[in-house]
């Protein structure tokens with residue numbers, strides 16, 4: 001298999017994927033089979049937290065694919081993540097059925113609260129898991145394709161494109177805040193009960209979601225590895241460095257950008273869909289411009305244009321965030337800002353760039 | 363009324379919808395032996411006429427040198443041919459059938475026009491061999507590119523071109539680490555990989571040693587015949603060593619055309635060059 005050949009040359013990727021495989025097996029075992037009294041026991045809280053980080057890792061890969069490799073600084077990937085999350089959230093809402101506070105068998109609680117009589121048309125179909133999963137892929141993918149079709153054909157690049165992506169996610173933020181939109185307004189979707197018939201409160205379901213997140217990250221990693229090592233991938237970096245030159249050797253730059261951007265959006269959507277059942281809520285804050293900027297910081301910290309760097313960056317920054325928001329809640333934003341400035345100035349290739357420099361100098 | 367008509371057109375079953383019919387560019391038609399027609403071209407940048415009523419014809423298989431003082435519009439002319447700049451008026455045809463002004467850069471490249479830039483532009487973060495691979499003629503749509511693997515024929519071609527441009531030993535080096543002259547060569551190599559019918563070569567000898575220049579001259583001469591080659595160059599020795607026919611461009615239009623000897627004895631040309 002060609003992908004194994006690529007992987008052999010990607011030491012960082014080998015390590016990342018091996019670690020990933022290891023925790024995929026160990027963590028659920030330590031949670032489910034090791035008794036709580038043992039020192040080796042992993043609490044469900046920790047497992048879910050790790051699962052959340054894995055989703056962020058997948059999201060970081062998606063951002064890295066378009067930014068690190070293709071040179072499109074997307075400040076709106078949070079939108080695709082959130083849309084995937086909402087699609088999953090809608091399925092989970094429909095699963096609640098008559099167990100909601102108001103006991104309405106069809107309408108989710110917030111609709112009853114708003115005195116709605118009918119289920120809006122776009123909520124139909126979400127009672128089926130397969131349909132929801134289809135939407136997890138289709139909605140972010142279509143949005144990215146439509147956005148990209150307009151943006152890339154008119155050759156919008158650089159800062160202007162970044163601002164447009166930011167505007168996209170901001171517009172969605174405002175829209176999803178509105179109750180009339182039918183997505184639960186600023187409360188979002190929450191109070192989920194079960195997924196595919198398994199209760200979300202049980203450790204086994206949590207372990208299943210953790211494993212699913214790890215598999216999704218592995219799949220995302222390998223597919224991006226395949227793309228970036230192919231001739232198309234070389235072309236992406238060529239576009240990043242010399243977009244015009246690529247046109248003169250006969251490639252349609254806008255089509256390449258469109259496909260890669262759409263694929264990246266789909267990965268982000270999948271990450272969002274796995275994230276929501278683990279954190280138990282999806283609300284419009286996921287659309288906030290700041291959230292999308294944070295994703296870019298993960299990749300910058302980890303190292304652009306290395307896939308394992310993106311994963312490492314996502315884990316590190318989020319670990320720091322989890323720690324800081326508890327220890328010093330007010331300091332997080334400043335820490336994030338200074339981190340970005342420091343990395344940009346001192347470590348343009350991120351932490352993994354530091355490692356690679358050491359490797360090269362040896 | 364018109365809505366009704368268009369509806370009717372939509373309902374017709376004996377033909378495919380227009381928007382579903384793929385646009386097939388006409389084949390290169392060289393029945394008159396002329397590969398490039400530039401007629402009455404005008405381009406102005408903020409009121410400044412960079413190209414002024416330019417007329418130029420290139421024969422099939424010809425090697426043509428274009429000289430002219432700085433700012434004469436040589437590069438701008440190449441920009442028009444390759445779709446980078448749109449002229450204000452005039453026409454540009456590739457053979458009898460292909461209207462260059464109706465096409466964009468990738469279409470023009472696919473039709474068979476390749477270009478080397480004045481400032482060598484190679485993909486600096488890629489290895490030399492990857493630069494050549496990306497330029498290689500073939501199916502350049504997204505999905506075929508994703509699954510593309512080099513076959514043995516293509517490998518041979520890569521090795522051959524590496525040989526021709528004298529970068530065999532640097533094949534695995536990053537293009538960014540090459541010297542200026544070597545980058546020029548690499549870009550010429552990329553041009554060869556594209557296998558175009560018409561090559562536009564902007565100042566290939568800049569930054570080259572005399573030896574390198576001689577080899578470049580040799581290469582360009584050997585390409586003529588099967589390909590048509592248009593070379594822009596300032597170095598008169600270089601031009602003399604390759605030229606059949608020379609065109610002098612001045613203030614955006616053709617000042618003189620002829621053999622090198624004719625050009626050097628042309629009173630107007632002498633004035634333009636000495637008047638600087």
Ligand SMILES: Nc1ncnc2c1ncn2[C@@H]1O[C@H](COP(=O)(O)OP(=O)(O)OP(=O)(O)O)[C@@H](O)[C@H]1O
Nearest residue numbers: 407408412430431432433434435436437438439480
């Ligand atoms: N995009 C542009 N915007 C404004 N002016 C331009 C542009 N491109 C070219 N020009 C101007 O048009 C004129 C012709 O430029 P061009 O590059 O074609 O000259 P050239 O003959 O290639 O000169 P050189 O020998 O220096 O390469 C110059 O005066 C240049 O400043």
Ligand SMILES: [Mg+2]
Nearest residue numbers: 436437438480
């Ligand atoms: Mg020039």
